[in-house]
Amino acid sequence: MAQPTKIVLSEADAPTHWYNINADLPTFGIDLPSVRHPMTKENITPDDLGALFPPALIEQEMSTEREIEIPERVQEVYRLWRPTPLYRARAWEKALDTPAKIYYKYEGVSPTGSHKPNTAVPQAYYNAEAGTKRITTETGAGQWGSALSFACQMFDVACDVYMVRVSYEQKPYRRILMETWDATVTPSPSDTTDAGRRVLERTPETTGSLGIAISEAVERAASEDTTRYALGSVLNHVLLHQTVIGQETIKQLELFGADYPDVVVGCTGGGSNFGGFAFPFLGDNPHEQPRSRFVAVEPKATPTLTRGRYTYDYGDTAGLTPLVKMHTLGHDFVPPPIHSGGLRYHGMSPQISALVEAGIIEARSAGQLAIFKSNQQFARAEGILPAPEAGHAVWGAEQEALAAKEAGEPRTIVFNLCGHGNFDLSAYDDYMNGRLEDYEMDDREMDAALEAVPAVE
């Protein structure tokens, strides 16, 4: 028997708990800033969130317990695709001519092709338990919307997705996927909400934005009794649910007989993939002096961690969501039309922001031409076509592998390939035919975008 190509855990070895980084933040010297009410700017209470989220999720959002049990019914749905495989990228190592050993976790085997169902499933479950009849959400390119549609279908909850109009019109495939799972998909801005109608009156030709779609979904949830809202990233309970990824990876590396990773790499938009992958390694490392480096990769076009300001800001355009202290580009920042739709967000998980400020996580950025170049080489070696979002981690791992070569060191690199690119083929077509361009904001644009950030003590 040759060296294994991948390690797949049995269902019996799947994690039974989620890992909550909040419990360990003090050991990194971090005292997480409080979350503030959007109107009063006072510290928020569980009651303030009751119109949007069911009690169990509010409890998880604020919990400082280190481990939170995964309900059996959630584990049951996870088993439709979890545990996911961990690969040793032997062919890609050879193509890169590096002494590094590269491992990648692959979340593309989920029903919707990304890591998003890891949190969509428990969110739908806890809502169903709490009597929620309908969940609203927003989606850009559709990764999150399709994950929530799938999850709601599993628990017999209706799902209303506000989809940014330009994606609704130009990218019908994920819309159809959501409809196949019985979701209602509405192009945003729409005339179903005050927030949407106001935007349409002012700018009837608008193509929409994620910030507007969030405002519409939140307004619906806040104004209907048995309707609640779900978010696919940024919040602690969302990152918490994603920690099954990192926990499985740690076990799989052991079974591979791998060295402890020198570097852990992930892409970051709002932080759910990065947190889910990296937090269990952070919890596993000696906290005051981690053995691994942690590298978060984001697009140059939305450089939240690398060029944003660490301050309080809203999660949406209309200012309906709570204020959190995070790296932000300003809540009315309009991201350039890069293909990594899942990373086009102005804000960031407060936990990840704080860990970057503390120097525990390093942040890097890359342009999309570099990303697609890395991805194509990866696809030709490993056979899997990465989603452009996931491709940021591929690029990051490649940089680390080349650095290991430069240093002549057989470093161990592990990254999360959080989704496949089967719904992104037109982006690859654009790349191969020279129709892609890079975007980078100049300082004046950056300053202008940050002007709208509210002042909070």
Next chain:
Amino acid sequence: MAQPTKIVLSEADAPTHWYNINADLPTFGIDLPSVRHPMTKENITPDDLGALFPPALIEQEMSTEREIEIPERVQEVYRLWRPTPLYRARAWEKALDTPAKIYYKYEGVSPTGSHKPNTAVPQAYYNAEAGTKRITTETGAGQWGSALSFACQMFDVACDVYMVRVSYEQKPYRRILMETWDATVTPSPSDTTDAGRRVLERTPETTGSLGIAISEAVERAASEDTTRYALGSVLNHVLLHQTVIGQETIKQLELFGADYPDVVVGCTGGGSNFGGFAFPFLGDNPHEQPRSRFVAVEPKATPTLTRGRYTYDYGDTAGLTPLVKMHTLGHDFVPPPIHSGGLRYHGMSPQISALVEAGIIEARSAGQLAIFKSNQQFARAEGILPAPEAGHAVWGAEQEALAAKEAGEPRTIVFNLCGHGNFDLSAYDDYMNGRLEDYEMDDREMDAALEAVPAVE
């Protein structure tokens, strides 16, 4: 620990040999008719096939050895996605309210989303070993073309795909996938071959057909020294390579503690999925009195097994391929535009045809409206959206589950879900919006299509 949802074998438990049904056909009372030369109509020799296939594949095509070793290098590439999972469809059983226990093998986890790479990889490998520099092939919707592009990339062989023009123009996604793996994709008919030019002169506006594309690919291979041809179904070596599916399934059913299957269900176009799944069960059953029933499901629109004639016919439109005795609709049959592109073929694997004639395999047919209805219910229960081709097996399993309910018997049903529907979302959109229709040929059309079948003693 709850009952498992799926069984995933470790790489160490993967099959090391392919199973060759030819060795066992005599025990079913079958003496397989010889293959004939397209011009002389005499029995074909290995030399006759040398211009098209490398020696190892010709040997496998004609072999009567029961087990053929899988080369280590092929096993290595298989490990990128194999072994694939076997699921117990608990949620779907509940939705169908059946006492049946339904298991499904899932081949959609491969890099191209179907079972096709199982044979593309060894075909590319044996060609590379034999010094082939370029492989030509045809593809309809693109499942086979993308599998061969992926496989050729792994072994550094160039890949030229003739893609039926209507698919090339209307379904760009799989074309882009092939190009990402560095294949050259040419819409067929083209001006790169005599066969293509002749068709274009006669009918410049033609949308093309699989039969014409095969003729183009075969002509290129026959006329270029280091170019050979690859076929994705019908031939014995192709079905042989697919038997990893059924072998894994047998082991996984044992690990599930399942009863021996009462019925084994698969879809059939040219037979590679059905053969790969069902043949190992046939080999495993007592041959003269199999314990399992075997059900092959095909589209009503291309009713090869259920309404075709069992006779000698060509594999392509121009009559360049050998003549084989099989169920056929006539080699210039033009299939209706159903969405199951992978099943739109006039012929059938000679082994499957002979087993149907011998009464060992039962054949059924379904219209595409019934298929999509079953598939949507399956997707809502199990979370996986079936490719329309694979959906024929879903429909077949559903019929068996309903029959078990009618009989009040807890029968064990196993089927192969040979691919996901992520590239078929526009078909689901058509279904959900009432734009799909059924096609069924009347007897006069059938008779007309069969008139072109050549007379062979």
